[in-house]
Amino acid sequence: MKQSLIKLCLVFAAVMLLAVPQVSQAKELKGDLEIFSWWAGDEGPALQALIGLYKGQYPNVNVIDATVSGGSGVNAKAVLKTRMLGGEPPDSFQVHAGQELIGTWVKSDRMEDLTFLFKEQGWMDAFPKGLVKLIGTDKGIWSVPVNIHRSNVMWYIPANLKKWGVEAPKNWNDFLKIAPKLQKEGITPLAMGANWTATHLWESVVIASIGAEKWNNLWTGKMKFNSPEMIKAWELFGKILPYTNTDAASLSWQQATDMVIDGRAAFNIMGDWAAGYMETTKKMVPGKDFAWLASPETEGVFIFLADSFGLPKGAPNRDNAIAWLKLLGSKKGSDTFNPLKGSISARTDTDLSKYNVYLQSAAKDFAKDAVAASLIHGAAANETFMGGFAQVMEMFLKTKNAKATAMASQQLADKAQIGK
Amino acid sequence: MREASRDRLKAFLTLLPSIILIAVFVYGFIGNTIWISMTDWGGSGALAFDPQKNFIGLDNYVDLFNGFLSAGFRQDLVNAVYYSLMLLAGAIGLGMFIAILLDQKPKGEDVLRTIFLYPMSLSFIVSGTIWRWLLAPQGGVNVLPTYLGFDALDFQWTSSTKAILEFNWQNILQILIYIAAFILILVGLFLLKGDPQKAVKRWLGPGVVIGAFAWLGGSLLPKTLFMEEMHGFNLATLGIIIATVWQYAGYTMALYLAGFNGISQDLRDAAMLDGASSTNYYRYVAIPMLKPITISAVIILSHISLKMFDIIFAMTGPDNAQTGHPALNMYMTTFRANDFARGAAIAIVLFLVAGTFIVPYVIGQYKQRRRG
Numbered sequence: 001m002k003q004s005l006i007k008l009c010l011v012f013a014a015v016m017l018l019a020v021p022q023v024s025q026a027k028e029l030k031g032d033l034e035i036f037s038w039w040a041g042d043e044g045p046a047l048q049a050l051i052g053l054y055k056g057q058y059p060n061v062n063v064i065d066a067t068v069s070g071g072s073g074v075n076a077k078a079v080l081k082t083r084m085l086g087g088e089p090p091d092s093f094q095v096h097a098g099q100e101l102i103g104t105w106v107k108s109d110r111m112e113d114l115t116f117l118f119k120e121q122g123w124m125d126a127f128p129k130g131l132v133k134l135i136g137t138d139k140g141i142w143s144v145p146v147n148i149h150r151s152n153v154m155w156y157i158p159a160n161l162k163k164w165g166v167e168a169p170k171n172w173n174d175f176l177k178i179a180p181k182l183q184k185e186g187i188t189p190l191a192m193g194a195n196w197t198a199t200h201l202w203e204s205v206v207i208a209s210i211g212a213e214k215w216n217n218l219w220t221g222k223m224k225f226n227s228p229e230m231i232k233a234w235e236l237f238g239k240i241l242p243y244t245n246t247d248a249a250s251l252s253w254q255q256a257t258d259m260v261i262d263g264r265a266a267f268n269i270m271g272d273w274a275a276g277y278m279e280t281t282k283k284m285v286p287g288k289d290f291a292w293l294a295s296p297e298t299e300g301v302f303i304f305l306a307d308s309f310g311l312p313k314g315a316p317n318r319d320n321a322i323a324w325l326k327l328l329g330s331k332k333g334s335d336t337f338n339p340l341k342g343s344i345s346a347r348t349d350t351d352l353s354k355y356n357v358y359l360q361s362a363a364k365d366f367a368k369d370a371v372a373a374s375l376i377h378g379a380a381a382n383e384t385f386m387g388g389f390a391q392v393m394e395m396f397l398k399t400k401n402a403k404a405t406a407m408a409s410q411q412l413a414d415k416a417q418i419g420k
Numbered sequence: 421m422r423e424a425s426r427d428r429l430k431a432f433l434t435l436l437p438s439i440i441l442i443a444v445f446v447y448g449f450i451g452n453t454i455w456i457s458m459t460d461w462g463g464s465g466a467l468a469f470d471p472q473k474n475f476i477g478l479d480n481y482v483d484l485f486n487g488f489l490s491a492g493f494r495q496d497l498v499n500a501v502y503y504s505l506m507l508l509a510g511a512i513g514l515g516m517f518i519a520i521l522l523d524q525k526p527k528g529e530d531v532l533r534t535i536f537l538y539p540m541s542l543s544f545i546v547s548g549t550i551w552r553w554l555l556a557p558q559g560g561v562n563v564l565p566t567y568l569g570f571d572a573l574d575f576q577w578t579s580s581t582k583a584i585l586e587f588n589w590q591n592i593l594q595i596l597i598y599i600a601a602f603i604l605i606l607v608g609l610f611l612l613k614g615d616p617q618k619a620v621k622r623w624l625g626p627g628v629v630i631g632a633f634a635w636l637g638g639s640l641l642p643k644t645l646f647m648e649e650m651h652g653f654n655l656a657t658l659g660i661i662i663a664t665v666w667q668y669a670g671y672t673m674a675l676y677l678a679g680f681n682g683i684s685q686d687l688r689d690a691a692m693l694d695g696a697s698s699t700n701y702y703r704y705v706a707i708p709m710l711k712p713i714t715i716s717a718v719i720i721l722s723h724i725s726l727k728m729f730d731i732i733f734a735m736t737g738p739d740n741a742q743t744g745h746p747a748l749n750m751y752m753t754t755f756r757a758n759d760f761a762r763g764a765a766i767a768i769v770l771f772l773v774a775g776t777f778i779v780p781y782v783i784g785q786y787k788q789r790r791r792g
Binding site (some may be wrong): 074077080081082084085104105107108109110166184194195196247248249250322382385386387388390391392393394395397398403404407408411412415416417 | 434462463464465466467468471487490491492496550554556558576577578579581647734736737738739740741742744751752753755756757758759775
């Protein structure tokens with residue numbers, strides 16, 4: 001008698017548990033929404049604009065902006081890992097689209113498949129097919145991209161080049177010809193910053209050397225890192241390095257860009273956030289005060305990286321997070337965020353009139369260029385490879401031994417199971 | 421008898437909670453780290469709810485010391501040795517020097533003492549950032565001479581790529597044997613006066629034999645690596661060492677000053693009466709008396725040098741082979757590359773290095789207590 005009563009209670013409780021979320025779903029959203037990102041500093045206002053938009057739509061939701069600052073998310077990612085391992089995931093977190101997410105969190109089975117959202121919102125057609133492929137696996141689509149950045153851009157100041165009597169080089173041979181001349185006059189030909197900007201430069205040089213197709217093959221295992229072509233690419237990189245500044249290791253990317261702005265260096269290869277820095281922080285006019293080209297011999301290639309947000313399994317406020325993701329992928333959200341962040345929208349139907357001259361040219365290139373995934377910004381390889389590659393790069397900067405470095409990167413690729 | 425045993429029980433019960441806590445949270449976790457370092461926990465899927473871990477024995481350690489990809493760790497380890505030596509010499513030397521000066525009771529001693537001790541209250545991140553600006557190659561210290569009309573310096577404080585005292589890691593075995601022989605001979609010479617027979621038999625003889633073996637049979641020793649790999653003292657670390665010494669010299673100063681003040685004035689007067697000069701007083705009386713203080717300063721500073729992390733992060737960033745440190749490498753390996761097993765292995769290596777500082781101290785203390 002007693003037992004059946006307990007059973008009855010249990011069944012009743014189970015029914016209640018199942019029924020309650022459905023009831024609350026029908027009601028207006030409330031509670032918390034914790035957004036985890038590394039957008040502080042220059043990028044903060046763009047995120048705030050998005051949060052403002054969200055609050056306008058769902059005034060009852062308390063948005064917690066959990067920002068952990070630090071370049072390219074070094075610190076944020078470490079904090080995120082301890083939180084996820086401790087069973088305390090945020091509702092939605094920022095992550096570089098591509099292998100960084102897939103190799104870490106999707107492989108660990110900690111993300112929710114967002115295919116339903118893409119179908120429901122019509123995003124399958126709104127985002128380029130190539131991009132959707134890169135953020136998904138055969139098991140689903142894992143994140144909502146909010147922006148697209150280009151990594152292979154060479155920045156310079158036209159007035160300075162005129163003064164020095166040089167032209168922006170179209171290929172590395174031209175560069176190697178004009179570089180000694182510049183160096184003789186006490187000008188650094190190519191400004192570079194800390195370790196990661198060396199890798200940033202390296203990916204542009206490698207694509208110049210082997211082409212976008214073979215670059216993409218590297219990450220599927222069809223091309224080996226120790227192949228003769230890659231050794232040649234490392235050698236080319238080694239030829240360029242002597243023309244960079246000797247104090248690179250202690251500079252941030254902004255300081256490297258400053259060298260170009262101040263006329264202490266001729267060129268800088270950096271992602272297009274440099275345009276945002278020069279325009280917003282330094283109040284320079286794009287196209288007039290500063291100019292750009294695709295980095296030498298990468299004309300027609302768009303090395304891309306994207307920031308995106310995903311939905312971890314067990315997010316405490318799942319409904320609020322889904323509403324947030326819907327906003328991120330929408331045209332309105334995208335066009336609010338990107339002009340402020342200094343990036344282009346991932347959507348094909350974006351309103352270009354809201355963007356500046358540089359971003360308009362980048363958007364045009366994105367529509368027609370071959371797309372290659374950036375290594376240093378998490379699109380090409382998983383974190384095991386990226387973490388190890390920082391050491392491989394240091395090894396090359398120190399020894400300048402192309403063959404040993406190529407061998408080391410292949411060993412690392414095997415360890416990180418690239419292409420498996 | 422019953423009273424005593426009840427006291428013992430009380431004492432035991434009072435200590436029990438902390439014994440349990442320390443057993444679990446210190447020794448238990450050390451044990452767990454050792455276990456993890458012998459697995460292959462890492463790579464994709466490392467962060468799964470139930471990650472796969474297989475026992476692989478000492479492979480991670482072997483790879484750290486002679487794997488092709490671990491060159492960065494080996495440079496970091498070499499850096500750590502130099503960091504420790506320079507920090508110990510710098511902070512203790514400078515701290516003792518300032519303490520001796522202040523012990524002369526100059527005017528405004530209290531103010532000076534506060535000024536020297538103050539850097540310790542800053543966090544490493546703050547002082548690291550300030551020092552990064554001071555030592556920026558195109559600013560700070562390097563442009564100081566221009567205010568006096570001289571040319572700017574061009575020393576690359578934290579970004580130099582030059583190294584001195586380089587050695588080839590391939591020959592690490594031979595080098596270690598040389599060091600062992602050197603220490604044996606040194607101890608032997610030190611003991612020669614007291615007990616010549618024992619000194620020769622126990623220390624000098626073996627030292628010479630081992631040294632000769634390393635010298636003559638060096639080529640017979642197995643090479644650690646298949647290619648040469650140079651490691652040395654990077655000039656870029658100088659900037660970080662300066663910043664750390666600046667931060668901790670005040671601390672050792674405070675230790676020594678307290679010690680000097682503790683020596684009774686009578687003793688000092690007696691030494692002076694016997695005709696000791698000020699230098700001789702410090703050399704033969706004060707500093708030898710403060711041996712326990714020196715030992716604790718060495719222990720504390722060597723631990724700090726093994727845990728150096730934030731100051732390097734603030735001054736030169738996480739990926740910088742020139743100034744790297746195993747602690748930083750451990751963090752990056754664990755939380756960026758998701759290689760938990762290897763991160764644990766680095767942690768254990770650091771733990772063992774710390775042990776080489778601690779164990780002789782503990783043994784020394786134990787012996788002293790038994791004698792006393």
